[in-house]
Amino acid sequence: MPTIRFHLNGAATAVEADPDQALLDVLRSRLGVTGPHFGCGANECGACYVMVGDRAISSCDMPMWSVADKEVVTVEGLGSEGQPHPLQSAFIAEQAMQCGYCVSGILISAAALLRRNPSPTETEVRAALDRNLCRCGAHNRMVRAVLRAASEMAAP
Ligand code: FES
Ligand code: FES
Numbered sequence: 043m044p045t046i047r048f049h050l051n052g053a054a055t056a057v058e059a060d061p062d063q064a065l066l067d068v069l070r071s072r073l074g075v076t077g078p079h080f081g082c083g084a085n086e087c088g089a090c091y092v093m094v095g096d097r098a099i100s101s102c103d104m105p106m107w108s109v110a111d112k113e114v115v116t117v118e119g120l121g122s123e124g125q126p127h128p129l130q131s132a133f134i135a136e137q138a139m140q141c142g143y144c145v146s147g148i149l150i151s152a153a154a155l156l157r158r159n160p161s162p163t164e165t166e167v168r169a170a171l172d173r174n175l176c177r178c179g180a181h182n183r184m185v186r187a188v189l190r191a192a193s194e195m196a197a198p
Contacts, residue, residue, distance in 0.1 A: 043058045051075075063106050078150075081144065083102045088151065092114050115153070132191035136186050144176045161192055
């Protein structure tokens, strides 16, 4: 199998993989990166989202060949326990996490939004999270958390 090289959460990464294998499979089963979750497997739910550039994209249907030489960020790359990303802190402050299954994908969608647009309106936040399904009913808290993080990140 060929070696596929890419950057994962800021680190140069090389993995021998079938070029057609889904990135999500390789992340979880080969690289121990388990933040992105398998939900629908069909680009319908957002549980598997990773960030490439300033876009949140589904990793469940993304073949490995398509990430060669790209920068991929998963929820593990946003922050750490000691140094959480402002979004992670805001989700805790707003108690926006419920079961947690879909939250890694939601954090990725929110982080990608803030990269593109550091001061989004509530409507823009809702639009950015629209593709992320969550059955816990925490959407309003999540929107508040994203807006809180944006204003904290904008503070001098
Ligand atoms: S598991 Fe990838 S979008 Fe649902
Ligand atoms: S936090 Fe998303 S389904 Fe529960």
